Amino acid sequence: MIDMIEDILGKYRGLVDYLEIRLEEFQVTDIAIRKTKVEVLREALELGGCCRAIYKGGIGFVSFTDLDRMESLVEQAVAQARSIGREKTHLASVEVIKATYQPTIKGDPRDVNLAKKLDILKAYNEIILASDNRIKVSSVHYHDEFKNLYFGNSEGTLITQARMDLGAGFTAIAVGNGETQYGHAGIGSSNDFNVIYGRESEIRQACADAVALLDAPSIKSGKYTVIADPKLAGTFAHEAFGHISEGDNVANNPNLLAIMKLGSVFGSPVLSIYDSGLDEGSRGFIKYDEEGTPSERTELIRNGILVGRLHSRETAGMLNEKPTGSARAIDYRCPPIPRMRNTCIQGGTSSFDEMIQDVKLGVYAIESMGGQAEETFTFTAARAYMIRDGKLAELVKNVTISGNLFTTLKNIDMVGNDFQQEESGGGCGKGDGWKFQFPLPVATGSPHIRIQETIIGGQ
Amino acid sequence: MKPTLENALRNGESCELFELDTTAKIVGFDDTRLKFVDVSQEHGVAARVVADGKLAQGYVTKVKELESLVRRVSANTKLCDEVSFTFAPAADFPALELARPEVIAYSFEEMIRSGEQVVKIIKDYDPAIKTTFSISTTTNSVRVMNTNGVDVSYKKAMASYGMVGQLIQPNNIIQLLKGSKGLGLPQDPTVLARELVSDMALAKRTVPFSTGSYPIIFTPEALGDIFMAFVGAVSGDYVAKGMSPLVGKLGDRVLDERITILDDPLHPEGTFSAPTDDEGTPCKTKTVIEQGVLKTWLADRRSAAEMGIEPTGNGLRNTAFEKTKSFTVGVHTDFTNLMMKPGTAQYQKMIEQIDVGLEVHYITGILLGNLINGDFSGNLEVAFKIVDGHKVGRVKDVMIAGNFFDLFSNNIRAIGDTGFWTGSFGGGSGSLYLPHIALDRVEVSARE
Numbered sequence: 017m018i019d020m021i022e023d024i025l026g027k028y029r030g031l032v033d034y035l036e037i038r039l040e041e042f043q044v045t046d047i048a049i050r051k052t053k054v055e056v057l058r059e060a061l062e063l064g065g066c067c068r069a070i071y072k073g074g075i076g077f078v079s080f081t082d083l084d085r086m087e088s089l090v091e092q093a094v095a096q097a098r099s100i101g102r103e104k105t106h107l108a109s110v111e112v113i114k115a116t117y118q119p120t121i122k123g124d125p126r127d128v129n130l131a132k133k134l135d136i137l138k139a140y141n142e143i144i145l146a147s148d149n150r151i152k153v154s155s156v157h158y159h160d161e162f163k164n165l166y167f168g169n170s171e172g173t174l175i176t177q178a179r180m181d182l183g184a185g186f187t188a189i190a191v192g193n194g195e196t197q198y199g200h201a202g203i204g205s206s207n208d209f210n211v212i213y214g215r216e217s218e219i220r221q222a223c224a225d226a227v228a229l230l231d232a233p234s235i236k237s238g239k240y241t242v243i244a245d246p247k248l249a250g251t252f253a254h255e256a257f258g259h260i261s262e263g264d265n266v267a268n269n270p271n272l273l274a275i276m277k278l279g280s281v282f283g284s285p286v287l288s289i290y291d292s293g294l295d296e297g298s299r300g301f302i303k304y305d306e307e308g309t310p311s312e313r314t315e316l317i318r319n320g321i322l323v324g325r326l327h328s329r330e331t332a333g334m335l336n337e338k339p340t341g342s343a344r345a346i347d348y349r350c351p352p353i354p355r356m357r358n359t360c361i362q363g364g365t366s367s368f369d370e371m372i373q374d375v376k377l378g379v380y381a382i383e384s385m386g387g388q389a390e391e392t393f394t395f396t397a398a399r400a401y402m403i404r405d406g407k408l409a410e411l412v413k414n415v416t417i418s419g420n421l422f423t424t425l426k427n428i429d430m431v432g433n434d435f436q437q438e439e440s441g442g443g444c445g446k447g448d449g450w451k452f453q454f455p456l457p458v459a460t461g462s463p464h465i466r467i468q469e470t471i472i473g474g475q
Numbered sequence: 476m477k478p479t480l481e482n483a484l485r486n487g488e489s490c491e492l493f494e495l496d497t498t499a500k501i502v503g504f505d506d507t508r509l510k511f512v513d514v515s516q517e518h519g520v521a522a523r524v525v526a527d528g529k530l531a532q533g534y535v536t537k538v539k540e541l542e543s544l545v546r547r548v549s550a551n552t553k554l555c556d557e558v559s560f561t562f563a564p565a566a567d568f569p570a571l572e573l574a575r576p577e578v579i580a581y582s583f584e585e586m587i588r589s590g591e592q593v594v595k596i597i598k599d600y601d602p603a604i605k606t607t608f609s610i611s612t613t614t615n616s617v618r619v620m621n622t623n624g625v626d627v628s629y630k631k632a633m634a635s636y637g638m639v640g641q642l643i644q645p646n647n648i649i650q651l652l653k654g655s656k657g658l659g660l661p662q663d664p665t666v667l668a669r670e671l672v673s674d675m676a677l678a679k680r681t682v683p684f685s686t687g688s689y690p691i692i693f694t695p696e697a698l699g700d701i702f703m704a705f706v707g708a709v710s711g712d713y714v715a716k717g718m719s720p721l722v723g724k725l726g727d728r729v730l731d732e733r734i735t736i737l738d739d740p741l742h743p744e745g746t747f748s749a750p751t752d753d754e755g756t757p758c759k760t761k762t763v764i765e766q767g768v769l770k771t772w773l774a775d776r777r778s779a780a781e782m783g784i785e786p787t788g789n790g791l792r793n794t795a796f797e798k799t800k801s802f803t804v805g806v807h808t809d810f811t812n813l814m815m816k817p818g819t820a821q822y823q824k825m826i827e828q829i830d831v832g833l834e835v836h837y838i839t840g841i842l843l844g845n846l847i848n849g850d851f852s853g854n855l856e857v858a859f860k861i862v863d864g865h866k867v868g869r870v871k872d873v874m875i876a877g878n879f880f881d882l883f884s885n886n887i888r889a890i891g892d893t894g895f896w897t898g899s900f901g902g903g904s905g906s907l908y909l910p911h912i913a914l915d916r917v918e919v920s921a922r923e
Contacts, residue, residue: 046805048888051716053556055777056805059547064517075511081518081536089514096512100587103508131554148631153716195848196718237686237874269605271643283770335696349515389649392872394840394854416840416852418874419922423647471922473852473874 017041018176021168024090029170031094031231032071034104036170038306039083040348045125047133049141050157052229054134064348069093070330072101077351106333110173110309117177117303120296123180123209125160135160136212137184137318140219144188147223148365150230157441158211161280165306167310181299181457183439183441186219190226197413199226200383200398204299204439211439227410235400235412235472241378242417242470243371246436248397250460251384254444256393256421260317261291261324262354263331264341273335275422276322281322282288283425287365290315291326293341293357299439300358300458302344310463311341317425326354343419346456356444360461364431371430372464378403379472381415394418416473424467432463476542480520483541484622488526490545491562491621493518493753493792495802501588501611506595512583519802521792523754525677528557534802535893561781563755565624571742571750573631577660578612582633583725586610589636589664596668597640605643606674609660615800617749620747633746634661640671642679649678649869651697651857652837656746656905657896674857675835680868681868682860688916689831690888691875692825692861695895695909698837702907704841704879706849707773709763710808711778711789713847720849720880724769731879731887732767735816740788744896745812747798747906752807754790761787767884772798773806798898798906812911814908825889825913833919834859834866838875853878872922887912 021037031033041063050136057456066079067090076096078089094340123134137156160182166387167175181206181259188195199222244252259265266273293302293311307329316323324425327335330344331354343352383398399416401408407444484490491725501513506760521534531551535544590608597606610632620626627667635655651674653667695699739749740758749758754776762770774782775790791809794801798809826834833855840853855873859866891911898905 053558054554055556057530057551057555058532058805059533059542059544059551060803061544062519062536062803064536074509077511077513079513080513082516085516089516096514096583098584100509100512101603130551134554153718169705170509176921191717194720196720196845198845216802237876239922251602268508269641271603271605272641272648275643297558349517351511351513391650392839392854394874396840396852413826414845414850414876416874416876417853418840418872420872471872471874471920473876473920 017166017449018168018174022174024087024394025168025235027172027401028090028094032097034070034107034170034403035067035094036307037065037067037090037168038344038348039166040163042161044159044161047137047158049137049154051153057130061093066348066351067093068351069097070107071097073103073105074101075351086097090296107329107336108337108339109354110329111340112172113308114311116172117175119178119180119207119303121180121207125209126181126433127160127221128209134454140186140215141218143216144186145224147188147220148189148190148227150192150227151223152191155187155189156316158184159441167306167308168310175308177303179302181242182209182211183299183457184212185441186215186222186434188223188226190230192230195230197226197229199223202442204297204441204457205297205414206301206384206457207297214452216393227453229399229413232413233412234414237473239469242467243373243375243378243380243403244465244467245380245382246393246462246464247383247438249462249465250363250438251395252393253462254356254363254458254460255315255395257289257358257425258291258356260421261326263325263327263335264354266325267331267334270334275399276325278322278324280322281316281320282422283321283428285319286431287317287320287425289317289360290362291342291356298358298437298459300356300459302341305341305343305352306345307341307343309339309341311357314340314342314429326356328352328354344456356458358459358461361431361434361463361465363433363463368432368434368464371432372403373406375403375406379415380408381417392418392420410438418471418473424470427468427470428465430466432465435461436461463475478618480620482539483545484620488524488549488624489562489752491523491619493521494618495800495801496616497613499531499613500583500609501609502583502590503608503609504590505593506606507598509590516736521802522548524552525558525562526552529553529555530558531555532805533596536572541675542687543621558777559777562621562623563625563776566757568627568750568757571629571741571748573629573658573748575632575659578632578634578658579614579659580783583614590661593638593668594665596665597672600672601642601675603642603868605641606638608638610664615641617800619751619753619755621755621764627755629750631658631749633658636664637663638664638668640675642675647681647833649675651678654815655896655900658744658746658748677859677866678857678869681867682871684860684870684921686920688918690913691917692829692831692832692834692911692913694836694911698839698909698912699897699907700838700841700878701851702909704849706813708808708849709769709773711774711782711810714772715778715781717849721769721852722880724774727769728767729769730764730767731885732765733818733890734767734883734888735762736764736794737761737814738773738789738812739814740811740812742814743813747811749811752788752790756786756788756789756790758811758839773808773810775806778808798860810906810907812906815894815910817892817894817910820889820891820913822893822911825891826861826866830863832861834861835868849879851879857881870874870921874920875917877917882914887917888915
């Protein structure tokens with residue numbers, strides 16, 4: 017494969033400022049069990065590729081599954097770029113790399129046959145269905161993927177690398193009192209099938225959560241001090257802050273760039289946020305990004321000060337900053353754009369007791385059913401407990417947290433000393449991501465954090 | 476490819492193949508700069524095999540590996556559970572013309588010209604608005620065949636465009652989206668560009684708003700978001716498992732009697748129109764809600780068998796949210812073109828009749844609610860305050876929470892007399908045809 021890439025690059029490299037070809041070959045296994053039945057057992061093989069040509073700032077991009085047409089499509093990408101390029105190509109320089117990378121796989125899902133995978137998942141499914149008579153539906157999803165990526169560019173970089181991704185989710189669905197409630201546990205890894213084992217207690221907890229929510233009252237809307245658990249805080253770091261740190265959001269946007277000026281104060285000194293591709297085993301781990309740039313740990317906020325952002329070579333070049341190995345793509349259908357890897361709020365010094373003790377009326381918000389952010393972010397906590405007079409009180413539901421990003425970052429007044437890495441079975445759907453069955457693998461990490469003056473919508 | 480598909484069919488005891496060949500052309504602007512010209516070509520086949528009543532599946536992009544895939548999938552069936560459905564029987568399919576030559580022939584030059592016009596309109600109004608624009612055509616060739624003798628294929632061409640205008644002021648980010656997708660050539664995008672500009676003029680002014688209960692007009696785009704709380708409730712996938720709040724209510728009035736909703740895959744303008752669904756069941760038009768009464772569920776073959784009803788031709792392979800057809804997605808129940816019958820109210824009158832209220836354009840976080848219950852919640856990202864029958868400015872930090880079936884049963888003030896093709900998330904998918912709807916008392920909470 018890599019020879020084929022090198023050969024075609026050699027023919028066309030002189031015609032444009034920059035040319036790259038990426039080929040991907042991957043195999044996928046999906047399993048879904050709902051209620052008592054295996055609803056999906058699926059294996060797939062995909063082979064596809066893409067080519068990006070840049071000429072005077074104009075980009076020609078083609079993607080294809082028919083490799084016999086590769087050369088003619090590369091020629092077309094070159095022609096497209098040449099037809100629209102009128103300005104200047106901004107690509108920050110990176111070292112030329114010739115490398116082959118195989119991750120250290122601790123447990124290879126390809127070594128585990130389908131029957132074995134099914135046995136493991138069915139056992140978890142039975143735990144869900146047997147847990148409580150109000151758990152009416154179970155949903156167990158499993159996805160593994162092994163990918164070989166071949167990358168070459170006109171500067172001489174040639175990289176062959178392998179990637180593994182595994183994600184699974186276990187959902188208990190309770191029905192009663194005329195409503196439906198969920199409890200969820202998720203796992204993920206980029207190097208170890210064995211993370212699938214030993215999840216019984218988390219799954220039992222998810223079932224208990226779903227059932228308890230049926231009887232819980234809705235929270236009364238209002239403004240509260242919120243303590244977010246590490247999972248919710250990690251989602252906040254990703255959705256509310258991470259996306260705005262992506263270089264493509266600021267590179268050609270002088271007004272946003274003025275707000276996102278490096279050196280500006282974004283939070284109190286207790287707050288530090290980073291995004292790392294170096295954490296082996298995390299779903300956010302990547303050795304080289306989809307432009308062949310080595311990954312790194314990128315500091316975004318250090319002690320409340322904005323110190324960095326996530327770049328592709330293009331966005332780094334436009335802002336005269338350094339590429340961060342963040343140019344990622346779900347697969348060959350997408351050109352690489354700046355995206356997150358493992359986005360974390362760095363551990364602080366406060367204990368949970370210190371955070372809660374002086375909260376007269378507040379909310380302890382746990383886990384997230386996801387989030388969405390523009391300037392205002394919105395998340396729904398999977399569940400929450402009221403905090404009354406410094407103590408955890410009753411369980412409440414329908415807890416939707418919303419706020420202005422910039423105000424909220426400044427309202428984070430305590431950061432816990434209990435950092436937890438979170439590998440969920442989900443992912444990130446930025447840009448065209450929602451066109452795909454499976455979003456980009458990412459991860460988050462955070463300790464508990466405390467946020468003052470948070471608006472909560474309930475009923 | 477034909478011989479290979481047919482050979483592959485012979486390898487499975489009972490087998491179904493879904494073949495999709497897609498070509499897309501896209502042009503994108505980043506602010507005033509013509510940034511990219513993309514072409515994508517994608518071809519793949521998904522296979523489902525039933526042996527001894529048990530189902531397994533797979534897909535490949537290398538069609539020469541299809542036969543071996545089908546053999547592997549066949550072998551995997553013994554690990555699976557029995558299913559109660561069978562693949563579609565041979566049938567006649569409706570004839571539809573879905574690939575207009577002018578859409579297939581739509582050139583990059585014409586796309587670029589549209590983009591230049593849009594960018595100019597927005598920049599002429601205010602050069603500080605950061606603008607992105609993309610325009611595309613997609614041609615899908617679909618073929619569904621199975622061992623029962625189904626062999627149906629069709630070709631569809633769609634054109635779409637989307638624009639984002641973002642204005643950043645101190646402590647205020649305004650982001651407006653407009654988009655359209657259809658089977659014809661793109662309607663003049665400058666019309667939506669002018670709408671975006673006039674919304675921006677209004678949005679620049681932030682006005683205060685208090686927590687309370689108000690009349691609210693939902694634009695078709697905003698309804699597109701809220702309707703996600705309805706779609707699952709009539710889907711066989713949820714009904715068969717007892718998860719829909721509408722279980723047991725077939726024939727009951729579940730929404731206001733002014734509401735009639737069709738699933739119409741035969742509409743000549745619908746981007747989800749097709750002669751067949753993605754499992755070879757002929758498509759047909761269904762009235763799902765007739766004057767508020769629930770008339771039918773929508774069901775793919777699996778959920779139909781589980782519920783003991785006939786499949787309705789709604790077994791689709793759509794990605795979530797964007798609803799792009801893909802061989803990488805399994806068959807599930809979904810709406811085709813969801814069409815709500817317009818009412819009688821003139822849009823301008825709907826506004827004029829409000830003393831204090833809101834017009835909602837775009838809600839964020841809608842997916843985070845417990846949608847299957849019909850519960851939705853979110854932040855009113857773009858919403859305008861109405862005072863004495865006039866829109867006066869944008870409200871910020873206002874959240875909405877409610878239940879679709881409550882709000883649309885007892886609370887409707889007026890239904891607009893004109894329908895618009897839209898979709899969830901700013902109109903992208905083009906699968907919904909909705910009017911404006913004014914509701915009477917909707918609770919919203921504001922950060923004051």
